[in-house]
Amino acid sequence: MPVTSSGERLADTGPALRTGSLGTADIAFFVVSAAAPLTVMAGVAPLAVLLGGIGAPVGYLLAGVTLTVFAVGFTAMSRHVRGGGAFYAYITRGLGRGAGMGAALLALVGYNGMEIGVYGLLGTATQDTVHALTGTGIPWLPVSLAGLLLIGYGGYRSIDFGAKLLGVLLVAETGILVLLAAGVLIEGGAHGLSLASFAPEHVFVPGLAVVLAFAFAAFTGFESTVIYRREARDPARTVPRATYAAVGFLGLFYAFVVWIAIQAYGDAEVVAAAGGDPAGLFFAAITTYVGAWAADLMHVLIVTSVLASLLAFHNAINRYGLALAEEGVLPKALARVHPRHGSPYVAGLAQSVLGAIVVLAFAAAGADPYGQLLLWVNTPGMLGLMALQLLAAVAVPLYFRRIRHQEGVLRTLVAPLVAAVLLTAALGLVVTHLAEFTGASTTVNTVLAALVPAVFLAGLLLARRLRRRRPDVYQRFAAEPAADADAG
Template sequence: MSQPPPDNRLARNALNLPDLVFTVLATLAPLTLVMAVAPLHFLKGGPAVPGGYLVAAAVMALFAVGFCTMTRYVRNTGAFYAIITKGLGPIAGAAAAMLAVVAYNALQVSTYGAIGYYAGSSAARFLGISCPWWVFAGAALIAVGYLGYRGITTSAKVLAAVLIAEIAVLIIMAVAVFATGGPEGFSARPFEPSTVLSVHNSAMFALIFGAFMGFECTAIYAEEVKGGASTVRRATYLAVGFIGIFYAVITYAIVTAYGADHIAAAAAADPAELALNVVADYTSSILLDITEVLLLLSAFAALLALHNASNRYAFALGREGLLPRAFGSTHHRTHAPLVAGVAQSALAAVVLALFVIFGLDPYLGLLLWGSALGFLGIIVLWAFCSLAVMVYLRRHAPEAGLWRTTVAPVLSFAVLAVVVVLVFANFDFLTAGGPVVNTVLIVAAGLAIVGGAARAGYLRRTNPDAYLALGRTEAGVDQ
């Protein structure tokens, strides 16, 4: 294990447990997911969605068993990269690293599409201002770059404030629905196995697992949290539990608001307004206005959280030579990734410029295409991380027990491999694009994998010491 030089280290003890949990949950953008993405879940799964969240949470809890056990042996901001390197070797680790960089950047850049779309809508409604979407996206890019430069502590405070407001709005909506019972009363159908596990729900599950993207970011901040591995483990389990239970409750409220027999038809008729109509019908116009404003802030919070995750991956790879060494530098005062952060913002600016030049849609293009590429990359990384955990723990930590070293990782790998297949099978639905778009996105993920493996192979031939050090730069290991 090697230590990074002092001027290339992230801020130590910058985050406590609540900071880490808020930062990770903000990545998931709860309000944006419920208002903008959950209607697609209902479109494909109808009343099965609440139960689907509980099933997905159970799978991700299995994944978390091995993932959290590995945090005892890995404390590296390039989380997937370091874990897969330890389990499957530097070639596989470097391939995973490049895929992670592409996936997180795709997710981050795609969120600018949501910002532009929702900000334009809110400005027109509340201020009577009509501006191109890219004006708002550009303003968000500058704000995110600045907050990322200020360091993770400042970002955590912003993310916590927005997240608390998001959760409060959704809880108020759910309580209002449950107080009336909806048109059909309370139904057990959303949790019945025959409903949830129907073979017709494959597309629903492909989408629902996407709601968990980002919970693994707990390990990305392993070098910056107080308490090290123990804090990462607690935050991971809290995040998985919260996502599964909270989304199950909120989506059950939406099912109750429309009725189990009518939710699928309602989603098909008006997916964009499905959840917003529940706020309007069961609460008040004031809360509806607040919700629409918070929807914009929710997307911004996710944007900031994903920016921090993306530049930390690039920082980790620059520190070890998979990307140019300059990417491994940090600001002398805030200890935030410096060149990696600037490069991430520059990449986002280039992508936004291309979408403007070619007149592409911010929602149907930037948001859907980028999020589909990101989800594909993350779900593949989840699967291979489970495999790497099993290989490493069985070889080097058998004392961790059969459940942690074998049973949980094998089960999670098996289920996540199926989810990867489901994502490929439903990729056209995820992108809402044609064969050309789908092919380009899948090829981009493949090129990232090949490029990472090739870079590691080059290091093995030209710099064996650097090759052997891949994935091993760590900030100490806390039990």
């Protein structure tokens, strides 16, 4: 919905997003699906065990606790900020329009990076699945392009269609991991169930830093709950509940599943097993404890897990594009909403075209779809979203200092400051361990990390340009509606 320079909302002039469409579970499905739990566990957790030892489950718990602390201030602010700009709106209210514009560009790059790179993973995951099931090979590029079309269609349809689809896919991918857990628990693991993973001598080891870096990356995108505020039922309650539900579920589920994988092999044997065949760790475990048919099913569900993640990020990107188009920062055409589906379909089409360009460019260059398309495009996206979390944590106490409110000091000051310190440490861990993520050279990793401050600086320069040449757009950027002021 357009806004005036004073921050007041104008009357609707065309189709709008479907308000009241999403409940707590629907929003949580979007967020948890974006994290792709099955893909994270089967594809990344074995590396966490290999590098961090049997204390790896605690790394996921620590990451979950940190992001829960962040959510305390973040959700408190969500009750007062009613716009559709999510991160950039929050950062603007606390740190000003310049920082908000930098955050807006960083959010676009971050979410696009997290989504577009995954088309490389879709191609390789499908290749692996087809080879595992039939013994034949297929090219990755047609699979990735077909995925682009499928995800574009999902974003074109209504948001409740996407929520229902993601709900089904999420239940399926978590269900196969629960099936593995049941098999391991019933059999008592390789040598009986052990809690050694939670003993301090196994947690506080040199590899803990790497485990924490992997763990924080596994939560990327959980904060996107606020993006769906305009489509949520009773957003003041629904959005915070969905945020806590998503981060709580991910933290506990990740830790539990990694512990289960350790029990499947035994405390003394699992690191060697992860080193021998990290990609096959979970498949071998489920074959042993459940059956070969379950391993085949897991292969298929990894593909659907990737598709669910793509659709969740695609929907988030579309709503960022819609909000920025309504503000006048992006072309006005991107603000069009489908008259029947209530979806930001033009923004979705633009995002799909961008994805196709990037995928085809990497293919034309002969790049590896996993080692380069996925990891090189995902990495700046992941770093960008972590930087936005940090900026949002800093913005919370500054925002509450300026408004009248009835929130407690724990939510508005203590928790955000603690979260800022913890997120700074987390971001530092990830940056200093980029080589473990990308497998690339120091030069490549430096460029990937440098993209984040470069994009933020570009946003600052854009804000300066708009303030001088288009002051009306600058003034209404993330403008505070009258309802927000009243809420304070």
